Amino acid sequence: EVQLVESEGGLVQPGGSLRLSCAASGFTFRDYWMHWVRQFPGKGLMWVSRTNGDVSSTSYADPVKGRFTISRDNAKNTLFLEMNRLRVDDTAVYYCVRGGIGVAPHPFDHWGQGVLVTVSS
Amino acid sequence: SYDLTQPPSVSVSPGQPARITCSGDALPTKYVYWYQQRSGQAPILVIFEDSKRPSGTPERFSGSSSGTMATLTISGAQVEDEADYYCSTTGSTGDQYVFGTGTTLTVL
Numbered sequence: 001e002v003q004l005v006e007s008e009g010g011l012v013q014p015g016g017s018l019r020l021s022c023a024a025s026g027f028t029f030r031d032y033w034m035h036w037v038r039q040f041p042g043k044g045l046m047w048v049s050r051t052n053g054d055v056s057s058t059s060y061a062d063p064v065k066g067r068f069t070i071s072r073d074n075a076k077n078t079l080f081l082e083m084n085r086l087r088v089d090d091t092a093v094y095y096c097v098r099g100g101i102g103v104a105p106h107p108f109d110h111w112g113q114g115v116l117v118t119v120s121s
Numbered sequence: 122s123y124d125l126t127q128p129p130s131v132s133v134s135p136g137q138p139a140r141i142t143c144s145g146d147a148l149p150t151k152y153v154y155w156y157q158q159r160s161g162q163a164p165i166l167v168i169f170e171d172s173k174r175p176s177g178t179p180e181r182f183s184g185s186s187s188g189t190m191a192t193l194t195i196s197g198a199q200v201e202d203e204a205d206y207y208c209s210t211t212g213s214t215g216d217q218y219v220f221g222t223g224t225t226l227t228v229l
Contacts, residue, residue, distance in 0.1 A: 035218075045156075045164070045207055047218035059216045095163060105211045105218070107154045107169035114163055 002026040004096045004112035011118045012086050022079040022096030022112055030054070030074035033099035033106060036081045038092035039114070046092075049081065050099060064090075086119045093117075123147055125208055125221035132227040139198040141224045143191045143208030151210040153191040155184055159204045167206075168193060198228045 007021040020036070036048040049070040051058045058070050069082040079096055093114040100106025125145040133139045143153060155168035166175055168184035171191065181196040195202055208221035 043205065043223060045209075045220040045223070047209075047220065050218075061217060105152060105215065107166050107175075108156070108164075108209075109166050109169075109175065111163040111165065 002098065002110045004098065004110060006094065006096050006112045006115040009094065009115035009117040011120065013121050014086060014088055014119055016086050016119070017082070017084045018086065018117060020081040020083070020094055020096075020115060020117070024077045024079065024096075024098070027098070029072075029077040031101050033101070033104060034070075034072060034079045035097040035099055035108065036070065036079075037095045037097050037108070037111075038090075039095065040092050048094070050104075051079075053101075083117070086117075088119050091117065091119045123213060123219065125210065125219055127206075127208060127221040127224045129222070130225045130227065132229070133198050135200055135228055136197045139195040139202070139226055139228070141193045141206050141208075141226065143193070143221045144189055145210065145219075145221075146189055147213065148186060148189050148191055148210065153184065153186050154209045155193045156207045156209065157202075157204045158207065164207065195226075198226070200228050202226060203228045 003025045005023045012018050030053050033052050035050040039045050049060045051070045067085045071080045093116050095114045096112035097108045098110040127143050152170045156164040157167045158164040167178045171186040172184040183194045185192050206224045
């Protein structure tokens with residue numbers, strides 16, 4: 001069974017940093033493109049970032065470019081999202097999401113349970 | 122980036138068909154994906170590549186796409202189908218993803 005389990009989120013002050021992690025199991029992690037998707041308090045979804053299997057190719061949504069970094073440790077089946085210079089409008093539930101194998105696009109076929117990140121003073 | 126527009130809400134009676142639309146200028150050249158999100162839960166994929174059902178998606182769910190509009194149809198909506206539904210596709214470069222504005226389906 002595919003499982004994606006995110007680490008706890010938290011409350012961060014504007015300008016602060018936070019690192020999310022996602023432990024994957026039930027599939028050959030290194031073969032899959034992985035994504036982060038966030039959901040704002042008003043319910044809208046926004047794709048944040050993605051990486052291919054060996055992190056040779058990454059991509060970011062414009063609002064997070066230059067502030068967020070996606071990475072992975074294939075030996076530990078773990079996906080990361082390093083978030084720096086956080087802003088109030090980064091407040092959201094962050095989901096770890098599995099993509100596919102090989103050339104994109106892929107559907108998002110498995111989602112983690114999501115973790116809440118709150119940016120507030 | 123570009124917008125995918127969905128109606129904010131759709132309401133049907135149990136057993137009646139429910140249709141949720143998703144419009145976007147780039148859809149003629151893109152695959153559309155549909156996600157269901159029940160209250161308090163993470164989204165799940167219900168349709169991929171316009172019209173394909175993952176294993177586990179009930180047969181009453183179908184998808185279609187024509188021109189600038191994609192449609193998710195539930196042939197006979199059930200109470201358990203009450204959820205938010207989001208369409209999605211890739212961005213203008215093909216390297217990013219875009220979600221629709223979301224539609225709340227009420228079945229009562």
